[in-house]
Amino acid sequence: MKVAIIMGSDSDFQVVEKGYNILKDFGVEVDVRVISAHRTPDEAINFAKNAEQNGYELLIGAAGKAAHLPGVLAGCTPLPVIGVPIRSTELDGLDALLAIVQMPPGVPVATVAINGADNAALLAVQILSIKYEDLRMKFKEYKKQMAEKVIEKDKKLSEKLANN
Incomplete structure (x- = not known):
């Protein structure tokens, strides 16, 4: 690559x-x-x-x-x-x-x-990643981690607003 x-x-x-x-x-x-x-x-x-x-x-x-x-x-x-x-x-x-x-x-x-x-x-x-499967797996993991960060931010914001 x-x-x-x-x-x-x-x-x-x-x-x-x-x-x-x-x-x-x-x-x-x-x-x-x-x-x-x-x-x-x-x-x-x-x-x-x-x-x-x-x-x-x-x-x-x-x-x-x-x-x-x-x-x-x-x-x-x-x-x-x-x-x-x-x-x-x-x-x-x-x-x-x-x-x-x-x-x-x-x-x-x-x-x-x-x-x-x-x-x-x-x-x-x-x-x-069309050609390189290992790269596709890394990209899927990247997307998963990105989603987890957003979910965590949403959770923190909800908790903050619930405590106000």
Whole structure:
């Protein structure tokens, strides 16, 4: 299991780090790179074209502003691409969201919320879990623990309100 997280700028790592940590926690091998669709387009294209033969099974592209990186990656690889719009302008990330989600027919990019690197990582885990049963079991346990936390919070709130 190998995933690449490609960022348009090193400043994006403060958002991407959450997703990186989630993937590592699930035992997924992760490489993180800074490759710009605009400033290093040849590198972006070459990375995407060679991603499959380099052992990657899924790519996560994170970018702000014009945010063409996930689309460039998707246009050059048969692998699934998840786009993470980064909040980086006075438009509050809506520019990046629209740039990533509005892909033309035939070039899909799964898109998560603005600054949603955690959900991008979890979606990557879900996609990979189709092939890797151990990953699916870990994801089921993750969902179970998440539900247990909500149930516990509900219980504490009910007790607090009952004592008022």
